[in-house]
Amino acid sequence: MAGHSKWANIQHRKGRQDEKRGKIWTRLIREIMVAARTGGGDITANPRLRLAIDKAKAANMPADNIKRNVDKATGNLEGVTYEEIRYEGYGIGGAAVIVDTMTDNRVRTVAEVRHAFSKHGGNLGTEGSVSFQFKHVGQFFFAPGSDEEALMEAALEAGAEDVITGEDGSIEVLSAAVDFEALKNALEAAGFKAEVAEVTMRADNSITLTGEDAEKMQKLLDALEDLDDTQDVFHNAELDTQ
Template sequence: MAGHSKWANIQHRKGRQDAKRGKLWTKIIREVTVAARAGGPDPDSNPALRLAWDKAMAANMPKDNVQRAITRGAGGADGADYEEVRYEGYGIGGAAVVVDCMTDNRTRTVADVRHAFAKNGGNLGQEGSVAFMFKHCGQFIFAPGTAEDAVMEAALDAGADDVITDDEGVIEVTCAVPDYAAVRDAFEAAKLKPEIEGITMKPLNETDLEGDDAIRMQKLLDALDALDDVSEVYTTAVIDVA
C-alpha cells in the first residue's frame, strides 16, 4: 500500500518536525540542560548533549542560549531542577506509545499526559507496559539512491550494529547508544548525510493504521507532542500518509 511506504512515512515525519521547529526552543533548552547535568558539559564526550546541541543549531537558536543551558545543567548556575520522566500507554488500535518528558513538576506532567491520552482515544498505562516493545538505539535513515556500500563501510567500521536496505532503497543504520557519536562522525567524514538521525526508541514491531484510525492516532500524537513538558513521542503505529 502506497501510504505505508516507509519512505513516504519518513518524509511525513521529517516534514512535521520541520514545521514545528520554530516552536521547539523551550523543549530543546530543557533537553540541553538535562543532558549536560547527566553526562557533563562537553558535547564531544556526551552524545545526548551533542544531539541536543545539533537540534538547537537546526532550530536557529543563538549559541549563547545553548551555552547558558549547558552551564546551568552542569551546575554553573541556578535554575529549575528538570528531570527526565517516561510515560507509557496505548493509542488507537492498540498501538504502543512511549512519551519522554522533561519536567520540574511530575504531578502537572502526568496529569497533562493522562488528559491527552484520554481525550484522544488512548489510555495511559503502567510503567513497563509497552517499553519492551521498543529498542533504545541510535538510528540513521538515508534516502533511496544513497550509495549503500559507502554507508555500510562507514557504519560498520564505526561500530554500528546493523545496516538494512528495504525494497524502496531506504537505508537504515542502527547502533548502540554509546556508539552514536562515533557512527555519526564516520558519516560526516564520508560526506554521507542522513535524512533523519538521532537516539530513538525503535519499535520492534509495527501497527499499521489507515483511514479514521490513522487520523485519530495522529491527533493523539500531536496532542502529546504539543505538551510543554514532552520532549519526544515514540509509537509502534505506522500511519497511512497517502
C-alpha cells in the first residue's frame, strides 16, 4: 500500500472519529455488552471484553456506565440484546467495503445499509463477496519520526508478524488478532505508544481514488458510519482528495 496516503487516511479517520464522540460511547456500550454476553463478565478470562473496556476508558466513559452494561449483558440487569451482523459491498470504483453492525432489529439494519450503499453509488453484496480480500489482524500505527530500528527490534521480538515503513516515515506494525494485547503491552513497555492501535480488518491490497471519486467514496463511508447500528466500517480505498 502507498505509505504516504495510508498515513494520511489513518489521521483523517481518527479526526472524524474524534468529531463523533457522542456516537463513540453508543458503539462502545454495544461492544461491551456483546463481549460480556458471549465471553462472560470476567475481564481476566475475556480478552474481547478487556479490550472493549480499555477503549471505553480511553473515551472517558465513567466506570459506573461500564459496569452497568456488563451487568446487563451477563443477566444481572435487564437490557436490550444485540446481535452482530456483517454486511459486505462495493463502493466507488469497485472498492471493497465491510460494515460491521450490532442491532436489535436486523430488518431495519439491512434496509438502512442497503439504502446508504445505493444512495451514494455503491452496491450491497452477498456474504463473502469482499471479505476474502481482508485479514483480521492487530494493527499499530506510529507517527513519522519514530525510531524505526528500535521499534522494529521491539516489535519482532514481541511476536509481530510484520513491520512496514511508509514513504513518509510512518511505521505500521501487524500481528495476529489474538496477539494484539500482548504486543501492545510489550511495545508500550519498550516505550512505544502507537497513534492508533486496534484489532481490525486490513485489506490485502488497496485501490487509490482521487478527485470526485474520492469525494463520492467519502460520502458513502460517512453515510455508513453514521447509521445507528454501525460499529465499524472497513474498506480498501486510499482517498486522495487533493
